[in-house]
Amino acid sequence: xxxLIDGYGSPSRTLWDRAxxxxxxxxxxxxxxxxxxxxxxxxxxxxxxxxxxxxxGFVIIAESHISVHTFPMRNYVNIDIFSCRAFDxxxxxxxxxxxxxxxxxxxxVIDRGLEHYNPQNATAPSVRASTPExxxx
Amino acid sequence: xxxLIDGYGSPSRTLWDRAxxxxxxxxxxxxxxxxxxxxxxxxxxxxxxxxxxxxxGFVIIAESHISVHTFPMRNYVNIDIFSCRAFDxxxxxxxxxxxxxxxxxxxxVIDRGLEHYNPQNATAPSVRASTPExxxx
Numbered sequence: 001x002x003x004l005i006d007g008y009g010s011p012s013r014t015l016w017d018r019a020x021x022x023x024x025x026x027x028x029x030x031x032x033x034x035x036x037x038x039x040x041x042x043x044x045x046x047x048x049x050x051x052x053x054x055x056x057g058f059v060i061i062a063e064s065h066i067s068v069h070t071f072p073m074r075n076y077v078n079i080d081i082f083s084c085r086a087f088d089x090x091x092x093x094x095x096x097x098x099x100x101x102x103x104x105x106x107x108x109v110i111d112r113g114l115e116h117y118n119p120q121n122a123t124a125p126s127v128r129a130s131t132p133e134x135x136x137x
Numbered sequence: 138x139x140x141l142i143d144g145y146g147s148p149s150r151t152l153w154d155r156a157x158x159x160x161x162x163x164x165x166x167x168x169x170x171x172x173x174x175x176x177x178x179x180x181x182x183x184x185x186x187x188x189x190x191x192x193x194g195f196v197i198i199a200e201s202h203i204s205v206h207t208f209p210m211r212n213y214v215n216i217d218i219f220s221c222r223a224f225d226x227x228x229x230x231x232x233x234x235x236x237x238x239x240x241x242x243x244x245x246v247i248d249r250g251l252e253h254y255n256p257q258n259a260t261a262p263s264v265r266a267s268t269p270e271x272x273x274x
Contacts, residue, residue, distance in 0.1 A: 004139065006249050008252060037193070043175060043197060054200060056200060058195065060180060060193050063206050067202055067219075069201060076250055078250060082217075110141060112141070112143050112215055113211075113215060
């Protein structure tokens with residue numbers, strides 16, 4: 001289960017708060033029953049265009065991850081919570097909104113890895129590309 | 138632009154090949170014009186259930202990332218290529234298929250961060266959750 005979140009309206013000071021983000025990455029996996037297999041990392045990116053600058057945070061979970069990219073000058077943050085286990089996406093959305101002080105949230109839930117490869121059915125490699133907007137994935 | 142790929146049918150030896158994955162994470166961002174801001178990392182995860190074991194690879198790009206989680210016993214791999222810049226998703230799919238020797242691929246393309254927060258329009262926090270299958274995101 002992969003939850004993708006775009007969050008808007010977060011104060012710049014929150015999105016520049018390295019310790020706040022590190023604390024989230026350190027503790028939130030445990031709230032969801034996920035097992036970290038790395039220590040969380042937060043990097044600062046100073047871009048040529050100031051509005052592209054921000055923090056990037058990462059923690060690797062057992063065969064999954066949580067990522068956060070903040071854009072303080074845009075009051076925008078994107079978060080991915082990708083887990084082998086199902087979790088309560090509505091609860092996570094509420095937690096994320098509170099944590100980043102968000103006013104607007106868009107989100108996508110994608111169930112991944114549900115298909116199984118059967119070599120006997122594979123006659124030729126195939127690609128199925130889809131956009132969520134078209135409801136074809 | 139966020140491209141999510143579920144790939145099936147990859148040989149176990151490919152999905153256990155740490156050097157192969159590290160090389161991909163090191164070099165592929167450059168092919169897409171992305172700027173790495175961290176060295177790539179590959180971790181091995183030995184799960185209680187062998188079919189849940191595999192490699193996790195990560196490289197942080199300027200305000201975006203590439204992640205790979207392999208499941209060699211399932212011949213399954215998932216890959217996320219998330220970039221601030223648009224890229225040719227069909228080309229990337231073909232590259233990924235070749236690199237991981239995939240027979241079946243499912244993918245999703247999500248354009249993120251396209252909305253802009255306007256504090257004057259924000260009367261109360263709102264959440265818009267959606268599932269791609271319903272075509273509502």
